[in-house]
Amino acid sequence: MKAIKLITVLLLAIGLAGCGSKFKKYNGPEVTQVIVQKDERRLYLMHHNRVLKSYPVELGFAPRGHKQFQGDGKTPEGYYYIDRRNPNSKFHLSIGISYPNPADRAFAQANEKKPGGDIFIHGRPNGNPRDRRKDWTEGCISLKNRHMEWVYAMVNNGTPIILTP
Numbered sequence: 001m002k003a004i005k006l007i008t009v010l011l012l013a014i015g016l017a018g019c020g021s022k023f024k025k026y027n028g029p030e031v032t033q034v035i036v037q038k039d040e041r042r043l044y045l046m047h048h049n050r051v052l053k054s055y056p057v058e059l060g061f062a063p064r065g066h067k068q069f070q071g072d073g074k075t076p077e078g079y080y081y082i083d084r085r086n087p088n089s090k091f092h093l094s095i096g097i098s099y100p101n102p103a104d105r106a107f108a109q110a111n112e113k114k115p116g117g118d119i120f121i122h123g124r125p126n127g128n129p130r131d132r133r134k135d136w137t138e139g140c141i142s143l144k145n146r147h148m149e150w151v152y153a154m155v156n157n158g159t160p161i162i163l164t165p
Contacts, residue, residue: 034161059139075137082156089126092122092148123142
């Protein structure tokens with residue numbers, strides 16, 4: 001009887017240990033593209049024309065318009081792709097967006113400015129997961145940590161991302 005109780009307690013402990021992990025497992029349909037609709041403040045994970053998941057987002061501190069220069073606080077608009085991931089980000093997980101592309105660099109250079117970079121989809125700042133500021137990033141897309149865990153699990157490097165006004 002004691003052995004059964006011990007085994008039950010151990011199995012329960014192991015099961016609960018996995019509940020808090022930021023690394024989710026996803027075995028569903030492939031995310032074939034990510035769509036961010038800035039005016040709606042929504043991120044959509046798509047399998048072709050079907051929405052798999054949708055999450056609310058926060059954007060750069062000056063979200064209207066396309067990001068053109070470092071420090072402008074805008075979130076990019078256009079066609080990019082997911083090009084990297086960082087499980088040890090200063091935010092709760094992050095996946096990189098391929099901004100700036102060659103056209104973004106050329107535009108900034110023609111205006112004698114830097115295009116900026118390091119644009120990510122990420123969770124809240126580590127150490128402050130309940131931050132409720134609206135549109136606070138430098139141009140990134142921020143989600144609640146629990147949502148970011150699913151995005152991180154579902155979206156692979158190379159996935160196209162479309163950012164619309």
